[in-house]
Amino acid sequence: MDTTEVILTERRRRLEPVGQDIKVKPFLRAQELEDISLYWAPVDTFPMSFRVRAWWMAFLTRFRQLMAERTLRQENFLQFKTVTAERSGHFMSTAMDFIPVTGIGLKPGSSLPPLPEADQLKKESLQPDFSMHKHLPDYTYWFVRKQDEEQRQHFFGMGGMAFLWLKKDPATQPPDLKLPPAARRLMESHGSDIQKQLDTTYALLDSFLKKSKAVFGKTIQDDPVLKNAAFVLPLLSSRDFFAAAPETRQQWFDVFDGYCTESPEDRGILIAVKDPAFDAPLSALLEQMRSEGMEYPL
DSSP, X not given: OOHHHHHHHHHHHHSBOOOTTSOOTTOEEOTTOOSSEEEEEEOSOSSOOXXXXXXXXXXXXXHHHHHHHTTEEEEEEEEGGGOOHHHHHHHHHHHHHHOEEEEEEEOTTOOOXXXXXXXXXXXXXXXXXXXXXXXXXXXXXXXXXXXXXXXXHHHTTSSOEEEEXXXXXXXXXXXXXXXXXXXXXXHHHTTOOHHHHHHHHHHTTOHHHHHHXXXXXXXXXXXXXXXXXXXXXXXXXXXXXXXXXXXHHHHHHHHOSEEEEEEGGGTEEEEEESOTTOHHHHHHHHHHHHHTTOOOOO
């Protein structure tokens, strides 16, 4: 058994199935984490195959609705390094609609990669497998516009999307702009959607942005990159959840109530929810999908 297999075997030992009375297949639940609910489900590969991706697309739509019933809003993120050359055109063509804002993705306790010396960079550039990615921070985009399904259609399945579920923030609620009907019709006839512009402007006041930098950017507080970043998104694997002390996990979940990420490191999808008793609602969602003929294809 190679090193990767040993790591994955150990990871699966710590992510055991829940009791038979509550079924969350295809997920495995981390039983020893009693303060939160942590789930892992396998994927075949990144990029995902068609059938696996189709199941996840349907699941995530239902999961967003489930979290909305708990008065939680969803925010979508995309890691820059997973935007392949083929997808970069899609990214540029959607930027006007999705309004991506740049932040930093950061593993717990890590720092940003140092800039290489010119001689080192020149030497590395001569190698056939050269890539600048290892010298760049994990720049991450937050899609300001709330167009979840469209954004997933473009970018989900490559291994670089993440989703947060947050409590509603009054600061992001725009005022009720009462324009005379004639004025509103005139502006709309010129392609100006006032409500959409207001929603975008006020979304940028989200308290998550500042809070995320304070909680997840502690190791880079003195780095000028942090000053120019709108937010810090934690890049969490199952290992990080198990390694963190309960008080550290509590700090994370003071920022968000739910976290989901495509995790190539875990060869699957991770979902973490602040509610430690989340098995029942998750099970009900999955049972509904099965009753509609949507079995997980792995």
